[in-house]
Amino acid sequence: MSKITELFRVPKISYRVSKVWMRNKDVFMKTYKTNFLPSLLEPILYLVALGLGLGGFVEAIDGQPYINFIAPALVAVSMMYSSFYECTYATFVRMYFQKTFDAIIATPITIEEVITGEILWGATKSLINSSIVLGVIVAAGLVSSPLFLLILPVSFLVGLLFSAMGMCFTAISPNIDAFNYPGFLYITPMLLLSGTFFPLASMPEVLQIVTQIFFPLANAVTVTRALALGNIQMSILFNIAWMLIITPIFFVLAINLMKKRLIK
Amino acid sequence: MSQDVLVKAEKLTKKFNGLVAVDSIDFEIFKGESFGFLGPNGAGKTTTMKMVQSISPLTGGTLTLAGMDVTEQGRKIKAIVGVAPQEDNLDPDFTVLQNLMVYARYFDISKEKAKTKAEELIRFMQLEEKRDVIITSLSGGMRRRLILARALMNEPQILILDEPTTGLDPQARHLIWTKIRNLQKQGVTVILTTHYMDEAAQLCDRLIIMDHGKIIEKGRPADLVRAHVGEEVLEVLFSEEAMHCLKQYFPDARIDVVGDKIQVFANKPRGVLAKVLDKVSFKGALIRDSNLEDVFLKLAGRSLKD
Ligand SMILES: Nc1ncnc2c1ncn2[C@@H]1O[C@H](COP(=O)(O)OP(=O)(O)O)[C@@H](O)[C@H]1O
Ligand SMILES: [Mg+2]
Numbered sequence: 408m409s410k411i412t413e414l415f416r417v418p419k420i421s422y423r424v425s426k427v428w429m430r431n432k433d434v435f436m437k438t439y440k441t442n443f444l445p446s447l448l449e450p451i452l453y454l455v456a457l458g459l460g461l462g463g464f465v466e467a468i469d470g471q472p473y474i475n476f477i478a479p480a481l482v483a484v485s486m487m488y489s490s491f492y493e494c495t496y497a498t499f500v501r502m503y504f505q506k507t508f509d510a511i512i513a514t515p516i517t518i519e520e521v522i523t524g525e526i527l528w529g530a531t532k533s534l535i536n537s538s539i540v541l542g543v544i545v546a547a548g549l550v551s552s553p554l555f556l557l558i559l560p561v562s563f564l565v566g567l568l569f570s571a572m573g574m575c576f577t578a579i580s581p582n583i584d585a586f587n588y589p590g591f592l593y594i595t596p597m598l599l600l601s602g603t604f605f606p607l608a609s610m611p612e613v614l615q616i617v618t619q620i621f622f623p624l625a626n627a628v629t630v631t632r633a634l635a636l637g638n639i640q641m642s643i644l645f646n647i648a649w650m651l652i653i654t655p656i657f658f659v660l661a662i663n664l665m666k667k668r669l670i671k
Numbered sequence: 672m673s674q675d676v677l678v679k680a681e682k683l684t685k686k687f688n689g690l691v692a693v694d695s696i697d698f699e700i701f702k703g704e705s706f707g708f709l710g711p712n713g714a715g716k717t718t719t720m721k722m723v724q725s726i727s728p729l730t731g732g733t734l735t736l737a738g739m740d741v742t743e744q745g746r747k748i749k750a751i752v753g754v755a756p757q758e759d760n761l762d763p764d765f766t767v768l769q770n771l772m773v774y775a776r777y778f779d780i781s782k783e784k785a786k787t788k789a790e791e792l793i794r795f796m797q798l799e800e801k802r803d804v805i806i807t808s809l810s811g812g813m814r815r816r817l818i819l820a821r822a823l824m825n826e827p828q829i830l831i832l833d834e835p836t837t838g839l840d841p842q843a844r845h846l847i848w849t850k851i852r853n854l855q856k857q858g859v860t861v862i863l864t865t866h867y868m869d870e871a872a873q874l875c876d877r878l879i880i881m882d883h884g885k886i887i888e889k890g891r892p893a894d895l896v897r898a899h900v901g902e903e904v905l906e907v908l909f910s911e912e913a914m915h916c917l918k919q920y921f922p923d924a925r926i927d928v929v930g931d932k933i934q935v936f937a938n939k940p941r942g943v944l945a946k947v948l949d950k951v952s953f954k955g956a957l958i959r960d961s962n963l964e965d966v967f968l969k970l971a972g973r974s975l976k977d
Contacts, residue, residue: 423777423779426777430762433773434762434764434765505762505763507762509756509760510760510761510762510774512726513754514750514777514778515746515749515777515779517745670726670727670728671687
C-alpha cells in the first residue's frame with residue numbers, strides 16, 4: 408500500500424525546472440536546421456499520398472473532402488510522436504548514455520526538477536513540431552476556421568500527456584530497444600485506430616468509448632479536428648477534460664518512477 | 672591547533688539490497704586539508720562520495736557538511752560542493768565553453784559572472800585551444816581537466832575528486848596533479864578517492880584506507896608507512912637459500928613472498944638494510960622506499976589492484 412502511495416506522491420518542484428528545459432532548448436537550437444526539414448516534409452508527404460492519392464478513392468466524410476479530414480489528424484499525430492519519442496528515446500540517451508541527469512543532480516537541482524524539465528521540453532517539442540504541420544495545412548488551405556489558433560495550447564497539453572506517458576516507459580525500460588514494445592503495441596495501434604484515417608463513428612459504440620479512454624490520441628484528434636474545421640460540439644469538452652485528468656496522474660507517476668530508478 | 676571540521680561522518684552506512692557497500696564508517700575532514708579515500712575497486716569509495724554530495728540517501732548513520740545534514744539540506748550542500756565524478760558525464764552536444772556555461776546556470780550563476788569564471792578556468796586548465804570545440808573531440812586528459820574546471824564553476828568550499836586520473840597516461844596524470852596542488856595552495860578543501868597509492872601519497876594530507884566498505888586504517892601517508900612497514904623494503908629474488916638466510920638476519924621482520932620476490936619489512940631505520948647487503952649478496956636484491964601499497968598489502972593481505 409505504502410509503495411503505491413509513494414508512486415503518486417506529489418513532488419516538490421521549483422523554478423529550477425526551467426534550467427533543465429533551457430539545456431535541452433540550447434541543444435535543439437544547435438541542430439534545429441537539420442531537424443526542421445524532416446518535420447516539414449513528412450506532413451507534406453502524408454498529405455500528398457493519403458490526402459490526394461488515397462483521397463481520390465474515398466468519399467467525403469461529414470461533408471469534408473478526405474484530405475481536409477485527415478489534415479488536422481496529422482497535426483495531432485505529430486504532437487504524439489514528437490513528445491512521446493522525445494521522452495523515450497531522447498530522454499533515455501541523456502539519462503543512460505550521456506549521464507546528463509547525473510551531472511545535473513550534482514548541482515542544486517533535484518531529480519524531480521530534472522524530470523519535470525524533461526517533460527516540459529517534450530511538450531515544447533510537441534508545440535514546435537505540430538506548429539510546423541499546422542503551418543503546412545493552413546498554407547495548403549485545408550483549415551477552415553480561425554479557431555485553429557487554439558490548437559497551439561492544445562498541442563502543449565497533448566505533449567505533456569504523451570511526454571509523461573513516455574517518461575513512465577523510460578523509467579522502467581531496461582535498455583533502449585525496449586521502447587519497441589510501447590511503440591508497436593501501443594503507439595502504432597493508437598495511430599491507426601484513433602479516428603485519424605477514418606471516423607471513430609464508424610466503429611461500434613463500445614469500441615469508440617474504449618478507444619477514447621485508452622488512446623489519448625483519439626481525444627487529441629477529435630479536438631484538433633474540431634478546431635481546424637470550426638465544427639465545435641460540446642463533447643470536445645469531455646475530450647479535453649479527460650486529458651486534463653490523466654496528464655497530472657502520469658506526470659506524478661513518471662517523476663516517482665524515475666526517482667526510484669535513478670536515486671540509489 | 673584547533674581545526675574546523677567541515678565534513679563529519681558517524682556510523683555512515685549504505686546498503687544496496689543485501690550488499691553492504693559502506694559499513695558503518697566514521698571520519699572527519701578539516702577545512703583546507705586534502706583528504707583521501709584509498710582502496711581497491713568496490714571498496715565503497717564512490718558510494719561514500721555520493722552520500723557526501725547528498726545525491727544518495729544514507730541507509731544508516733549521520734553525515735554533515737559545514738554543519739548541514741545531508742539528508743535535510745541537500746540543495747544547500749550541493750551549492751557549496753564541486754564534484755568531478757568518476758564517470759565522465761560532460762555534455763557531448765556542447766563545446767568546452769558551453770559545458771561550463773550551462774553547468775553554471777544550474778547553480779543560478781549570472782551569465783556575466785559565469786563567462787568570466789569559465790574563461791578563467793579554461794585558462795587555468797590549459798584548454799584555451801579547445802574553448803569552442805565540441806567536447807567529443809577532446810582527449811581523455813582534456814576531458815578530465817574540463818570536468819575539473821566544471822567542478823570549480825560554483826567556487827566550491829569542498830571539492831570532491833572521484834578517481835581524478837584513472838585511465839590517463841602518465842603525462843596527463845601529472846598535469847592533473849599539478850592543477851590539484853595549485854588548488855590545494857589556494858586553500859580549497861579537497862576530498863579525493865583513488866586506488867593509486869602514489870596518487871594518495873602525493874596529494875593527501877590525511878587518508879583512510881578502505882576495503883569491503885570498512886576503514887582498515889587512517890592517518891598521514893608517511894606515518895602509516897612508517898608505522899606499518901618501516902621506511903624501506905628489501906626485495907630479493909626468491910630462492911630457498913635466500914629465504915633461509917634472510918630469516919636468520921631478520922628474525923623479527925615480516926617476510927612476505929610476492930610473486931617471485933621476497934619482501935623484507937624489517938621496520939628498521941634507514942640504512943640498516945643496506946648494511947646487510949654489504950655482507951651478503953642476494954640475487955636481484957633491491958632496497959626501495961616502502962609505500963602505501965605495502966601498508967595495504969599488510970593490512971588486507973592482497974594487492975590494491977585486486
Ligand atoms: N547502484 C548500485 N547498486 C548496487 N550495488 C552497487 C551500486 N553502486 C555500487 N554498488 C556496489 O557497492 C560496492 C562499492 O562500490 P563503489 O562505491 O563504486 O566502490 P569504489 O568506488 O570504491 O570502487 C560495490 O560492490 C558495488 O558493486
Ligand atoms: Mg569508484
